[in-house]
Amino acid sequence: MINKKINNSYLNKDYWLRLHADFGGRLQSVGWPSLSEEFNKIKYESELKSFVKILIELNLQHENELKILEVGVGTGFWITAVRDFFSECGLNLQFTAADISVETLDFVVNRYPNVFAEQLDLASVSVGKFAQQFDIVLSLMVLLHLTNAEAFNNGLRFSATSVREGGVLVLYEPAIVYSYSPWSDRPISSEDNSLSRYITEFDKILIKEGFERLAVFPGASWLTNSPIEASTYIGFKTREFFWKILAKTVYCSDLLSRLSRPIILKLDALIKQRGNGCSGKFLIYRKYC
Structure with a gap:
């Protein structure tokens, strides 16, 4: 069930314009602005x-060219990974980066001259603007910031309709799949700038758009991106306890985050291997009709 108790003072566009103005091309502008840049590097490395691994699992085949759209491109962090992976597969890429911030798009285009830029607001963009134009659409930690139900529906449907038949939609979201989550009826953030949703909220919209969910993969574990759920209340509170300690001591310091990076990433990988990441998840959907 989508939360209805949203702080009306939160405006998605203003939030992102302010963050990008404050942090420029740093990962803090798209990750955890309250924590250090070195911690954000750890989080993004895990993700x-x-x-x-997901790109390998998909085993995408295409004759010559792959058309990819990333909505909410931010600093362009994911572009290098996508470009390098598919280049090694011998595929040419046509990459379109969409974002609400013109300044962000300017930064991305300067960094990646061959990328097409498109300024748009997911809350109000025409759902059919890019109808069936792309082989892959990426929306990575973007839709959680559309806390209004109508804006979320519009953003998800726009992403979905932009995928061609047989194409793939990759979402990265704090989707709830476990039996206990304190975020199931209220926002993740005290500022109401992000919202966790049950995985069924994504499924019910995407099934209507002709998609089938293929898989769910952990992104970063609760150790590097905070817990949102667990199988029990005690399990959640234990994870939350350790996360808060790390956030207040290690993760707020660039130096401590840098020194602890190897062990944090090793523990993070072990948690994900056990299948109980209990944080953000990659949701993979394929369009069949």
């Missing part, structure tokens, strides 16, 4: 390892 990147998961993402590359």
Whole structure:
């Protein structure tokens, strides 16, 4: 059930414009702005390892060119991984980056000259703007910031309709799949700038758009991206306890985050291997009709 108790003072566009103005091209602008840049590098490294495994699992085949759209491109972190992976597969890429911030798109285009830029607001963009134009559409930790139900529906449907028949939609979201989550009836953030949703909220919209869910993969574990759920209340509170300690001591310091990086990433990988990441998840859907 989508939360209805949302702080009306939160405006998605203003939130992102402010973050990008404050942090420029740093990962804090798209990750955890309250924690250090070095911690954000750890978080994104964990997510990147998961993402590359997903690309391998998909085993996508295409004759010559692959058309990819990333909505909410941010600093362009994922572009390098996508470009390098498919280049090694011998495929040419046509990559379109969409974002609400013109300044962000300018930064991305300067960094990646061959990328097409498209400024749009997911909350209001025409759902059929890119109807069936792309082989892959990526929306990575974007839709959680559309806390209004109508904006979320519009953003998800736009992403879905942009996928061609047989194509793939890859979402990365704090989707709830376990039996206990304190975020099932309220926002993740005290500022109401992000919202966790049951995985069924994604499924019911995407099934209507002709998609089938193929898989769910952990992104970063609760150790590097905070817990959102667990199989029991005690399990959640235990994870939350350790996360809060790390956030207040290690993760707020660039130096401590850098020194602890090897052990944090090793523990993070072990948690994900056990299948109980209990944080953000990659949701993979294929369009059949």
